[in-house]
Amino acid sequence: MPIFIPSSLTEATQLLSKNPDAHLLTGGTDMMVEVNFNHRHPDTVIALRNIPEFQRWNIDTASGLVHIGSSVPYATMEHGDLAKALPALAEAARTVGSPQIRAAGSIGGNLGTCSPAGDSLPVLAALDAVVHLQSESSRRSVSFAEFMVGPKRNSRLPNEIITGVSIPITNGWQGYAKVGVRNAMVISVASVCLAIHDNKVRVALGSLGPTIIRCTESENWINSIGLANIDHSLAKEFADHVRAESRPIDDHRSTAEYRRHAVGVLAARLLLRGVQK
Amino acid sequence: MSELEHYSLTVNGVERQVSDAWIGESLLYVLRERLGLPGSKGACEQGECGSCTVFVDNAAVCSCLVMAATAVGTQIATVEGLNDDGSLTDVQEAFITEGAVQCGFCTPGLVMAVHHLLDHNDSPNEQEIKEALSGNICRCTGYGRIFAAVDTVISVRKGVSS
Numbered sequence: 199m200p201i202f203i204p205s206s207l208t209e210a211t212q213l214l215s216k217n218p219d220a221h222l223l224t225g226g227t228d229m230m231v232e233v234n235f236n237h238r239h240p241d242t243v244i245a246l247r248n249i250p251e252f253q254r255w256n257i258d259t260a261s262g263l264v265h266i267g268s269s270v271p272y273a274t275m276e277h278g279d280l281a282k283a284l285p286a287l288a289e290a291a292r293t294v295g296s297p298q299i300r301a302a303g304s305i306g307g308n309l310g311t312c313s314p315a316g317d318s319l320p321v322l323a324a325l326d327a328v329v330h331l332q333s334e335s336s337r338r339s340v341s342f343a344e345f346m347v348g349p350k351r352n353s354r355l356p357n358e359i360i361t362g363v364s365i366p367i368t369n370g371w372q373g374y375a376k377v378g379v380r381n382a383m384v385i386s387v388a389s390v391c392l393a394i395h396d397n398k399v400r401v402a403l404g405s406l407g408p409t410i411i412r413c414t415e416s417e418n419w420i421n422s423i424g425l426a427n428i429d430h431s432l433a434k435e436f437a438d439h440v441r442a443e444s445r446p447i448d449d450h451r452s453t454a455e456y457r458r459h460a461v462g463v464l465a466a467r468l469l470l471r472g473v474q475k
Numbered sequence: 476m477s478e479l480e481h482y483s484l485t486v487n488g489v490e491r492q493v494s495d496a497w498i499g500e501s502l503l504y505v506l507r508e509r510l511g512l513p514g515s516k517g518a519c520e521q522g523e524c525g526s527c528t529v530f531v532d533n534a535a536v537c538s539c540l541v542m543a544a545t546a547v548g549t550q551i552a553t554v555e556g557l558n559d560d561g562s563l564t565d566v567q568e569a570f571i572t573e574g575a576v577q578c579g580f581c582t583p584g585l586v587m588a589v590h591h592l593l594d595h596n597d598s599p600n601e602q603e604i605k606e607a608l609s610g611n612i613c614r615c616t617g618y619g620r621i622f623a624a625v626d627t628v629i630s631v632r633k634g635v636s637s
Binding site: 203226230231234235239240241242248271273295297299301382 | 607
């Protein structure tokens with residue numbers, strides 16, 4: 199039964215080079231659903247739970263970066279210093295599944311699965327996060343925008359392991375909002391992360407297209423007006439700009455029409471929260 | 476580090492051997508079908524219902540979503556092991572006295588979730604209780620009796636300790 203539980207990154211990358219078809223597993227909260235329902239039959243698994251640096255996180259105020267290792271669970275992001283440094287990530291983490299899921303599910307797993315509905319992903323997009331990848335012979339870092347290339351598709355090479363993310367600390371407000379069919383235990387129908395840095399707004403959307411969408415046109419439009427001038431009527435216009443940049447589809451969770459409506463409401467709400475109006 | 480042909484899990488402080496298991500077996504399956512511990516219940520098998528809640532290294536998780544073989548080297552605690560002598564815990568007693576058990580299927584998972592909450596927070600507020608139990612679905616009680624049981628444990632523990 200080929201299951202490996204390496205205790206170092208070096209060992210993990212070597213194992214992956216020898217077993218390029220192996221499934222990389224962190225918390226298991228996505229993959230085990232597929233296994234339990236016979237949608238996936240793993241032959242070889244490399245479990246990443248025992249790699250010490252994957253479980254670490256730190257806030258480096260000198261460089262203005264928060265580093266989060268791949269296996270850090272959502273539960274860790276919900277409270278404490280990490281939540282203070284990255285409030286939007288804390289809000290997103292708190293909407294993931296249940297406490298039991300948040301104790302196991304990790305940011306590395308969210309990146310590996312790379313679902314457009316992944317709750318941490320709009321936050322990583324809005325905050326210009328960088329994803330770190332390592333193979334047996336090399337290491338590289340890519341922006342989140344370069345990392346996610348499609349629904350459940352990313353630019354990780356078969357011999358690479360996601361080691362963690364670096365997230366720049368912003369100097370303004372940041373928040374995350376999500377719509378689902380109920381309040382608890384829900385996969386997003388539409389989600390938005392809005393962050394303000396140097397008085398400039400950034401917006402990223404989840405579940406509203408094949409990848410997470412960074413709304414650069416909407417950002418440029420609102421930033422040309424200036425944060426100080428934002429009122430309720432401008433927030434409504436902002437909502438329409440964001441809707442125009444979304445690319446929603448009809449699927450089993452919702453309709454494109456509803457998603458387009460909801461994303462505008464969420465974006466306007468976050469913008470007004472951000473400027474405290 | 477080598478391939479695992481068979482492995483052992485530490486469950487309720489006891490090392491248990493698991494052999495000839497398929498790689499994809501969940502911890503829930505291994506606990507129930509291979510180790511004879513049917514206290515953890517299987518319902519949704521997708522992490523929605525919480526009836527399979529166990530502790531892995533003191534974290535309350537859905538055992539249906541833990542690949543069993545990856546839990547090697549962890550401390551696993553199930554509802555069967557809450558008290559060493561097999562007697563009822565204060566949470567279990569409170570579930571009985573407050574009528575928080577109807578069909579009983581969700582009860583083991585809820586008991587684990589309540590223990591996890593109260594072992595980390597001795598005076599949770601209403602919202603904290605609801606959030607802590609939000610991953611455990613009960614279709615019988617409407618939750619009122621379960622919250623009453625949690626309140627009972629909180630006051631009993633406070634009474635005993637003060």
